[in-house]
Structure formats: C-alpha cells, structure tokens
Amino acid sequence: MEPVCTVVGHVRKSETGDTWIEIADKFWEAALQIERFSHIIVLWWITGRDNPESRANLSDYPPQENAELSGVFASRSPARPTPIGHSIVAITKVDTEGHRIHIDQIDAHDETPVVDIKPYMPSSDKVDDARVPSWFKDNVPRYTS
C-alpha cells in the first residue's frame, strides 16, 4: 500500500503580501480550535520537485557559505525522495467564514497543495540547545530571540 497524501487545502498569497492557507470546505471542521495555538506546522507538497530526477537526488550542497556536501536528510533541499515541505509558521488570523488560516509567511508558492497541518507544541517540538553544523549557525532565527 503506497503512502498517498490527501490535499486538504492550498497556500495562497495575494499581491499585497497577505499569506494564508485556504482549507478545502470539506476539511474545515479539522481546523476547529486552531485559533488556540499561536503557531502551526504546515506540511506541503513541493510540486515543482515532484519529478523522477529531483526525487532521485540524495545529496547536494546547501546554499550556505562553506557548506559541505550533505545528504538531503541533513539539509532542507527541496529535491528529495519524498518532496514534502515542512514549515513552522505563526497564525495571524483565522477566518471561519472564508475557511482561511492567515499566516505570517511560508516558503511555498501561491497554489501549493497543503497535505497536513499540526499544532506546534513546545513539549514535543521545541528543542533547547540543538546542535547544527557550522554552516547553518548563522541562519537568521525566525521565532526565537
């Protein structure tokens, strides 16, 4: 049995800079209580890399300076066997009538399929003092001071 994802909505970006996830009407019930969380984990499909060549890519050089050749399990390369994107984002507004979850930003294009949303829970998702290789140490932090 193949692991086949269900598309539950799409990333939308307006020309004025608004960003939201438009949940398909039939899945809106799944967003009940989501406004009680400040942040969510969005799993999305990297459609632009869902081709045999990109899915056969196993290692490449991360774009950071001085990065060493890295396997795709040790990088966020979009070209990987399962082209699934993972973004932690902040909820800015929940539009119950429009079935939209407005968010602050996401590294995904307009119309990108979203396959799952999970609430961000510090108890399981936050790691203090995680170690990363030197080439990722200067990445600009998004939600930490």
Add this chain to the structure above:
Amino acid sequence: MEPVCTVVGHVRKSETGDTWIEIADKFWEAALQIERFSHIIVLWWITGRDNPESRANLSDYPPQENAELSGVFASRSPARPTPIGHSIVAITKVDTEGHRIHIDQIDAHDETPVVDIKPYMPSSDKVDDARVPSWFKDNVPRYTS
C-alpha cells in the same frame, strides 16, 4: 498528480529498548552529515490509520484532561486525512555500516515506514513562547528545561 510519498526506511525497536531508523540501502547517501545534527524531524506513515474511516475523521477529543472537541489540525490525533506522523527525536548514534540512525525514542511502532527525515534547525523550527490551549499546558516537555 497525487502526492505519493517514498518510503526511505523503517523504524526499528529491539526487545532491549534500542530504537533506530533503518535506512534502505539505496537511500543511505541521503544521511551524509546527519551526525552533525543533534536532533532530526522524522516523518512517518501511520499505517494503522491508513483506512477510509480514519482518514475521514476530522475532529475528536484529545486525550488530555478537560480537552475540548478539536479539529485534527489542532491536535496530534493519528486519525486524520493524511496519516503522517511527525516526531522530533535525538540522534544517539549513527551506524554507517549498518545504515542505521539510532534515536532516543519515537512514538511509532516497530516496522513503521519512514517517508522523510529533516534536520532540526533552531532558526526555523524553534519557537519561543508558543501559545497552546490549556489542556496541552501540562504536557511533559521532552527537550526543554
């Protein structure tokens, strides 16, 4: 085009309590440099809930005391439209010869298919001061003090 995941390995648990991810030989190259990270994000397939009934589930009561009815995007319920699991775990040892990534724990059974592994990067994955509903506030933190 359906979003179909690639199985890159499996969770393994020994009777003595060892836990690891066994990467399929053809995908081992993707683990290059993974030992430079202390933690990884493991995406796995919840095979026990990959059935039409579970995938039609959109809301239920989280097991925590006083939890209110919640959509599955606002809970970690395994019964959800895309039955994908998300675990942040600590790497304890990388066995290059055996193609195994040993980890401290994972909320997945022995033989669970793993569909992707991403490195945990504080810059994008760590959120200070995330808000959660009251029923999740007493969850025991795993990697924070």
